[in-house]
Amino acid sequence: MAVIRPEISFSFASDLHIFVGARRRAGFTTVVTDGASTLGHxxxxxxxxxxxxxxxxxxxxxxxxxxVPAAGESVEVLPVSRPQRIEGAPLRFLLDVHLGTLARRMRLLGIDTAYESTDIGDPALAARSAAERRVLLSRDRGLLRRREPWAGAYVHSTRPEQQLREILERFAPELAPWERCVSCNGDLVRTTKESVRTELKDGTEDAYDAFAKCAACGQVYWQGAHHARLELIVAQARETVSAARASADETGPAPRKSG
Structure with a gap:
């Protein structure tokens, strides 16, 4: 008996062209399916x-x-609306080994961001995303196509400043700058100079009066020489999130998606 292989027409939105071959980037193109696979597959x-x-x-x-697409159907594939809303758990993130700078900047903004500094492998990353209900961020398309992650997002840029803008525009998360440890993601607690005096470097004790300490790893923080640069990152992040939310208000609520 001959196997029927339906022909389907596909059109991909321009935001998705990076993922498909050049010949599928202009209007509808024909795809032959097996007649049994789901549209998602x-x-x-x-x-x-x-x-x-x-x-x-x-x-x-x-x-x-x-x-399950049938012969002759026309399929339009549209991108995730922005800002994207995630249901089912607080908005938290998990980043793979290649996104260390992005992880530190997200933590600077107070965004709950887990990060693996060593390559633990795709199965372990996907399993952690599912177990902790964290949005998995990666530039690895194969990792994001796995079934296990609770939710995920592809990071397009290779530049940390643009990567951060991407995530802020896509999710418009709540920001709480200076409240997380950039090293371990723990909570920062305000503390006195006296309580951390033995941990301060030469000159720090005399130059600064305000300190915080990570409740998880014990790292001590103060407004050092790079504080002005960090303040600029925070200010720009606030502007980006504000603009993303304003855009959503103008166009209506974004569809909710949990995976």
Whole structure:
């Protein structure tokens, strides 16, 4: 018996073109499926992680990733709306080994950010995302196409300052600058100079009066020589989040997505 392999027409929004081949970046193109795979499976087989997909329209009608496309259907793949809302748990993040600078900047802003400084492998990262209900951030498309992560997002840029802007624009998280340890993600607690005097470097005791200490790892913080640069990062982050939220207010609430 001959196997029927339906032909489906696909169109990908411009925001998703980075994930698909050049010939699929202009209008609708034909894809031959096996007639049994779900639409979500087909989209991922074409290179697009479902973490980056917002709505799926079949002949103009919204469908879920579980839809099995039939011959002759036209599929439009749209990107995640911004700012993206995550249901089911507080907005927390997990970053892979290649995003260390981004992790420190997110912690500077008070965003709950777990980070693996060593390569623990994709299965372990995905499992931690699921166990702790953290949004997995990575530039590894294969990692984001795994089934285990609770939620995820692809980081497009290789530059930390642009990476941070991407995440702030996409999720518009609540910011609480200077409240997390950039080294371990622990909570910072205000403390007195006297209580940390033995941990201060030469000259620090005389130059500064305000100190904080990480409740988890014990790292001591004060407003050092780089504070002005860090203040600029904080100010720019606040502007980015404010603009993202204002844009959402103008266009209406973004669809909620949990994976």
């Amino acid at each position: 087909v989209v991922e087989s074409l290179g697009v992680p479902l973490t980056e997909v917002g709505r799926l329209l079949v002949n103009g009608r919204p469908v879920s990733t579980a839809h």
